[in-house]
Amino acid sequence: MSKPIVVPAAGGYPQGHGLGYDGRAKEIFGIALTNGLLTLATLGVYRFWGKTRLRRYFWGHVSFLGDRLEYTGRAMELCLGFVVVVLVLAPLIGASVAFNLIFPENLELIAAKEGLQVLVIYFLVYYAIFRARRYRLSRTQWRGIRCGQTGSAAKYAWLAIGTSILMVLTFGLAFPYYRMVLKRYELRNTWFGDRSLRFEGRARDLFWQWLVALVLFVPSLGTSYIWYQVVEFRYVALKTQYRSLRFRSELRTLQVLLIYLIYGAVALITMAIMAFVVYSFVPQDMILGTTTTSESTSGFFLETVSSLILVGALVVVAVWLNILRMVLFMHPFFRVVCKSTTIFGDEDYAAIAQSQQAAPARGEGLADALDVGAI
């Protein structure tokens, strides 16, 4: 195990301890590859097991004060959460389609419904994010003590909608406000053992940085946004407290940028190679979608084979990109975030007791269905 950095006490500061991360790309590649192949072979069913296995790996390689985090979630919980969500979503989608059938002529009514639908989906996305966070935290332990999350997912979603509207009205200037409102709600409802975190961040501290990022967004080809995110991350760490413990992050924009660049470049190369393969084997009119009905059996046969190649290529690319995301994105991200984080304070860890809060029984189905789950 790599030695975490110990920052000695100096100038009135209490002693600091770094977070350790000792995951290996080779091992993550092995897990991600197995996951990809099994997910493919089982037509998607294995993905809950795959996700659980990866989380167990990532969590188990993050350490603080010599003890590792632990992920205690079970794949079956994810699977059940997913089934429940499908059962809830199906009638909703059915109702939406039925609505269009009942009022096919009434365009105003349909437009109103579509508007409402956008609002509902927006609401559900944030609802799902909060619920998924709750599940993940409730399955995260350190030294046998559970994390947890209180608060209401509906309230979180309304906060997100309210501040998003404000953001639109101010042409994006209120973005730090939107971020801090959500961070405050997330962090103040985050628990470790029997205590929650404290968070004192304010949007006004980030306003000028955001303005700079906004102005430079186009000339910097979007990298100013990454810079803002890193600044915000450091700020949030600084303003967060747990009991007597304080957090400090020295994450640098360049580190994050490098991860994005490498991951992006490799992903692009993969897609280019695949596009070349498809281009060489599949008739052009198939790709362009201008295929005409085949007049002969051989034409029909060719069409079937071509579409199989096309579908196969898309699936292979999807699997490969997922593997790359784990090895070239999640893994280095875990590394730079952990290695740049220090936790200060002389805490009496024996005083931190297990919480009696109930943990959710099922996991993140909605986040899975809406595809907003992180890893």
Next chain:
Amino acid sequence: MSDYPATYNDGTIAARRSVTVLLDVNGLRLVGEDGRTVDQWPYQDLRLVDEVFGAHPLRFGLAGSEARLTFETQGIFPDLKRRARHLTIERRRWTSVALRATVMTVAAIAVLAVVLWVGVPRAAQVLTRFVPLSWEVALGDKVMDQVVKHFSEEDGDGSRFCDAPAGRAVLDRLVAKLAAAAESPYDLRVAVLDHKMANGFALPGGQIVLLGGLIEFAETPQEVTAVVAHEIGHVVHRHTTQLILRNLGITFFFGVMLGDLGSGAIAVAGETLLTLSYSREAESEADATAIQLLQRAGLRADGLASFFARMDEKRPELPTVLALLSTHPSSEERAAKAAMAGTGGAVLTPEDWAGLKVICKG
């Protein structure tokens, strides 16, 4: 017997405690620095917390507890393994992975097959019964607009309806006769579109579209009548509505079920195959109804077999493998059915037939 150093978290507070672990007869005994026994962990309740890679520390949990015991080295393992046989840190062997994968795959395919070939179509059939006729009619009008648009774009110069008065009158009489036999709740409307393709289709809500090429291609009035009866068969069974519901269900199922892993790609492939295989069943049903209708109306039913047989001749016969993918029942299947239909009266007088033939020439 030897003892092993470890760290212990008791599962109630976040403290870390150094302990010495002894292997007793029934379990691990955890001894604190003061020499007192801290806890005793029965072998059968021991669980490995992490998947162990290389020289990873060993972390154990106890069933039903959140206490943890961590060994920085794996030295205890050979000793422990002899007492707690259920523990293993060996990588899962290739054969067992392959076995699990195979079992899961078979199970997934079975579930998928049942849901897609039985569950969704049955659900669509049941749901179709609850779709009010007025919705179907409204939907049919919408689809009709699409159909007209589709064929005008294909023609370039814009399609028109064939409405030569003489032909139209003949067609109306024919439809009225079949509609009476069908006792359909729909107001059956048959439109003829000026297009060279020989084809016909049923839309939701009782609308039927014949393409001009079909009337030209037909050699006898029986053949046109049979096609109309066949499409009425689709209408009374509400096949199009079923098809729409079923495709919605499949799209939803694939999109959500398969998650982000190339669901789009698989959906395309799956949907195509399923649409075709469903139509096959529906076509047979429509054939059976068509024959019934013709018999009830006292008309000859031999047009059904002859028309579709000639259609197949025009198209090259598919190899057996691909026949499964074919939308229409084989001509042999159709001929067999039509042969049972016996004979009925003549369908149209020669003058009427001549009038119908030029419905697009008006």
